[in-house]
Structures are given as structure tokens and as C-alpha cells.
Amino acid sequence: MKKALPDGPGLAQKVRICGNFKVTVNPVLKVVQYPLPKIDEIFASLAGGQHFSKIDLAQAYLQMEVEEDSRHYLTINTHKGLYRYNRLVFGVASAPAMWQRAMEQVLQGIPGTQCYLDDILITGRTVEEHLSNLERVLGRLKRYGLRANKAKCDFFKEQLAYCGHLIDRHGLHKSPDKIAAVVNAPAPVNVSQLRSFLGVPLMTAQRLQRWALFLGAHRYDIQYRGTKLHGNADSLSRLPLPIVSDVPMTDVPELFHMSICEVLPVDNKRIERETRNDRTLSGVYDVTVRGWPAEGDFHFPQYSARREQLSTCRGTVMCGSRVVIPQKLQKQILEELHVGHLGCTKMKSLARAYVWWPGIDGQIEELAKNCSGCRLEQKTPPLAPIHPWEWPSGPWKRVHIDYAGPFQESMFLVVVDAHSKWPEVIKMSSTTSQKTIATLRTIFARYGLPEQICSDNGPQFVSEDFKKFLKTNGIKHFTSAPYHPATNGLAERFVQTFKKALKAMKHEDLPMQHKLDNFLFNYRNAVHAVTGQSPAMVFFNRQLGSKLDLVRPDLRRQVEQKVFHCAPQRLTRSFQVGEAVLARDYRNQKWQPGVVAEVQGPLMYAVNTADGQIRRHVDQIVQSTIAPHLEPRLSASDQPVSMGGQWSNKELEPIVSMSCYPVLAAKEAPMPSLDISPAKVAVQVPDQVVAIPKQVFPSSEVRCSPVESGLRRSTRISRPPQRLIDEL
Secondary structure, three states: OOOEEEOOOOOEEEEEEEEOOOOHHHHHHHOOOOOOOOOHHHOOOOOOOOEEEEEEOOOOOOOEOOOHHHHHEEEEOOOOOOEEEEEEOOOEEEOOHHHHHHHHHOOOOOOOOEOOOOEEEEEEEOOHHHHHHHHHHHEEEEEEEEOOOOOHHHEEEEEEEEEEEEEEEOOEEEHHHHHHHHHHHOOOOHHHHHHHOOOOHHHHHHHHHHHHHHHHOOOOOOOOHHHHOOOOOOOHHHHHOOOOOOOOOOOOOOOOOOOOOOOOOOOHEEEEEHHHHHHHHHHHHHHHHHHOOOOOOOHHHHHHHHOEEEEEEEEEEEEEEEEEHHHHHHHHHHHHHHHHOOOOHHHHHOOOOOEEEHHHHHHHHHHHOOEEEHOOOOOOOOOOOOOOOOOOOOOEEEEEEEEEEOOOOOEEEEEOOOOOOOOEEEEOOOOHHHHHHHHHHHHHHHOOOOOEEOOOOOOOOOOOOHHHHHHHHHOOOEEEOOHHHHHHHHHHHHHHHHHHHHHOOOOOOOOHHHHHHHHHHHHHHHHOOOOOOOOHHHHHHOOOOOOOHHHHHHHHHHHHHHHHHHOOOOOOOOOOOOEEEEEEEEOOOOOEEEEEEEEEOEEEEEEEEEOOOEEEEHHHHOOOOOOOOOOOOOHHOOEEEEEEOOEEEOOOOOOOHHHOOOOOOOOOOOOEEEOOOOEEEEEEEEEEEEEEEOOOOOOOOEOOOOOOOOOOOOOOOOOOOOOOOOEE
């Protein structure tokens, strides 16, 4: 559209081409949010200034170039064809915020400077400071290629009008032009004018405040109207000042007017007249008056099908009780039927009570279909058949996440495994992307990384941080269609179940986390309707242990009892410390003599042998009457030493009594003699003396059975035992 705006007081008007992006770009634009400075903030930063300068930037937004990829969105249609903007244009919703942010970045760090859109205000506490700030501002503008409108610039003014106020070294003042209507309001001469006059200050302040609060929560457009044309401001419009202007009024021929012609309603006289003028309908009228042929009239095939219902009444053709409308008036009748935008069905119902012509139902459907208002407000089409997600091949391959809440003054992060339906619900103190990432990282550390994540389009899930987190861990991210929660139905359905359960526990005197744990524990153990198994069984291949397990019979104890009763009842052998035994040898010979050194369990013993101490089961030990032949390894200090004909070794002491050995009938080699003295114990065998260290037999006391006197009568030849008697 074209819009004529004056560039300043007393200047000629110029044509500025603007695009109407209200129905194109703006509805689908992600509007940049950047706060504009408030009036109080602007003037607070300028406090202490002595002189003031104002720089007006020419054409404002048009000095900012648009990226090549975005230019085709700013295409406008003109009488000379399609054109697109290469620079930021007036009318784009994000333009003010983007421009304000860019200008604050340009002027950043310059003291005594404030920018409000295309106006820059500069001041200083001294003239030198003012000049320095002004020089720095102009240098920045030159550096970034910004141009100023010299005709609108003011320099070193003691008083300057800015944003509807007057500012000078004494402070901020109301602009006289803005309060002239109130100050110079005519004195009231009657009750009505007095009421209006008394309501000016209060009503103005209250309404402005109310409108500021109300409009702050909405997105709206402000239409510019010149002050001289804006005279309908409540009480001020009832007490207007006389308009004094040197600008001549525009002549009437120079104005464009659009007249709305009132269309007269269709009545029976017009239908009668148009019926006579309609070539087809007049012929139908004549045939109906004369009578239709039995086989109909091929000239009027559409009417022949209804010839039995056709009749005439006062110059019009009737179809039953309905009037047949001539072609010229059909469009007007359709518009009358469409008044109120009742919809296709109700329009047909209304038409069947009054009018008819061939193809009326199709025309009504076409009218409703092409009506922009009806199309924009039409019902949602029937829901498409549900297309289920592919069932993952294993647990934790694909998870669905969503936020539930605010619910009971809390927010909850819901995570559900698509394979096992295993849920995780975490109470969140914050729902930012960083908190969401930290919570998911903890869950992934417990169960591993999934291959896919499905979520809605919440700001946490579409942020750059969240995308980077998933990309770094090799996780594919699927998002549902906006405002279509069924795409993420697994998480959405669990949220409903979760909320319902917590609502049912509302009156239980338990903390929120306790209620949540109870719900999750039982949900994970309960059979799911889809899988036919509990989430715990599918996820871990086992049920979670619960108090309900106590009601079942103890299978473990039953098995132990059966094993105990079925086992053969044999007496368990046992051995005492110091008892001579034969221990199983798995290296050389089958059995090796030894002495029980320690009882390590009901069936486990430590046995000292000539090769050292070994550990054997009771099944690997038998009683023995053979003395073990122990040859301990002696160090140099352990060798017996002769001291004046006496052996001296503190590690040796007598431990064996000859009475411990039974008297055997021997035809074999003679039994070795024992030389026992307080200092040593030595076994005299041919060509060797074996010293027995004290640590092998720590006690000299030996328990011996009574020696049987006389000879044993036996059928076998006995050999003398090659062992020492074990000690206590």
C-alpha cells in the first residue's frame, strides 16, 4: 500500500511505500523479543546534562539490510509487478525490536547517550563532555554506515522536545502541546459540560492505566492518525478546542470515496418481472400453463424432471410451495441465504422452505466452500486412522518424553520406554533445557543411551542446547506436529494415568515423592495391557520384589528340605587338631601323611605335610596310623650346635616318649632309636640325623594310648610306623 507521511513540520509530503504483512509474514513470524527503553529510563540516564542534541536517523529500518534467504518473504505486489525488499521494511513485526537491539549495540559504551528507535539523544555535564560524546556517536554512525536526517537534527539546545516531553537542565516537563486541550478547555456552561469537565483528569488517568495493563497481554496494531484528525478521546472530544491551521483543507474532488449501495430486497414483483424477461423461465411458465407433455419437453430437461411439482401463481413459477428464482436474481438470493454464515446444511434447509432452481444445492455448497470466513472457521476434518509406532526390538531403544504440569504445584518430567512401557517420573524444580539435559543424563547413566527420543515441541526440547546434547550422544530426535499430542501418544497417555493416580492419593498424608514412588513401584510390577507382561518383566526379565511376595509359599525352603531328606543319611566324619591323617595328594602318590593343623569349617581342614600346609575337604582325608615323615627346611640358625658335648638349639625340645610307640613283631629292619635330651630331639637313622624344629610340634606333651605288651598275632607282616606321635 502507499502511505503519504510528512517528513517534518513545514516539509513537503513524500510517498513512502509500505507492505501490508499482517496476513502474510507476521502471523507465522517468530517475533524477536527485545524491550524498548521506558521513558523513565531514558531521562534518568540523561540527568545532569546542560545541553542536549538530537540526531534523527533517516528512513530508520530501511538502513538495515535483509539476508538474501529472507528477502523473498518480503515480496509485495504492485501495479508494475512483484517486487521484494532488500532492506528491513516498515510493517514487519520484528523490525522495531531488531532495530533497537542493533542501535544499542552500535552506541554501546558511549556515556550520556540514549536511543529510542530512530532518535538519538546526546548530552553531557560540560560542553567538552557533550562534544566528546557527540563526536563518538557520529563516529560510530559513520563506522557502521548509518545516515542521519539533517533537517530533523538539533544540536546544543538548552531545551529539547523528546518523546512527548520537554527536557532541560532542570529536569523533565510535560510538553505544552500535549496538555493544551486540558489547560485551555472551555469553561462549562451547563451540567452536561460540567460533568464532562470534572471527569477529564480521573477518567483519563484510569483509562490509560487500564488500557496499558490490558494491552500489555495482547499483540495489537496501532494505526496512525494525525492529532488534528483524532478528536474522539472521550471527554476531550466533548470539549474540543477550535482548530486553527494554515493547512488548507483538501478539496472534495481530490478525495476518494467508496460508497456502499444498499441493495433492495428481492420481492415478488421483481421475480415476476424477471421471470418474463428470463428466456428459459418464461418458456417453462408457458409450458406449465398449457400443460406438460407426457414425455416432458426436451427444451427444458432440468424442469421436466419436476414437471409434476411445477405450477404458476401471479406470474411466477412455483415448485411445490417454493418460488422458482430467475437466473438474474439467483446470486442475490444466495447472498441472502448466506447472511449469518450458517453453514452449508442450514443454508440448504432454509432454501428448501422458500426458493428453488436447478442446481441450487451445488451453488450453495460452492458458496460456502469459497467463503473465506466460513473456511477459516470450519470444523476440524475427521481424524485420520491411528498409525502406530513401530515396536522397538529391545528395551530402551526408543523413549518418549514429556512434561506434566503444572500439577499440584509441581512440574514432572515423564520418560517412558516404548518397548517395555517402563516409566520414569522426576519432579523438577525447573524446566529449562539445562535442567532437562542434566536429568536425562542421570537416567541415561542408569539405563544407557537410547537410539531415538520422541517429544513435543516444548521450548526445552527444541532449544539448541538440547539438540546439541542429543547430537553429541548419537540420539535421533523426533518431534510431534504442533498442537497434535497424539503423535507423542505414549507419553501423553501415561501423563493422564499418572495425574489420575496422584489425584486419587490427594487425601493421603504422605509427601509427594512418597506418593510418586508408590505409584511407580506398582505400575512397573503390574501387567501392561499392550505387552501382556509387566514393565519390570519386559525390561529386566524379572519382577520387582514386593510385599505381596510374602503371601506365596517359600519355594526355597521347600527345595532345601527336599534336598536334605533325599540326601543319603551318612555319618559325617570329623578330625581333631593334631590328629594324624592321610590327605589326598594330586601330584605324586595318592595319599600323603600329615597332621591336622586347623579346623576351617564343618567339612574343611588344614593339614601339615612334609611339603607344607595344604587345605582339604573331609572327603579328601582319612585316619592314619602311619607317622608322617616331616622334613622341615632348616636355616643356618636352626642347625643343632654342639656345646661341650651337649646339643644346644633353642628351637628343639623333647616331644616324644618311647612309650607312645606300640611294640611290633618285626622281621624287617630294626626300628630307629630316639635320642631324647632337654636340648634336642633327634631320630637316629642310618647315616642321617633329622632335627625336628620346635615350631612343628609346639608342645612336648603327647597323648599316647597304652602300650600293648607282648606280641601281636597276625597273618600279615607288620612294618614299623614311619611317623612321630602327634601332640596335643
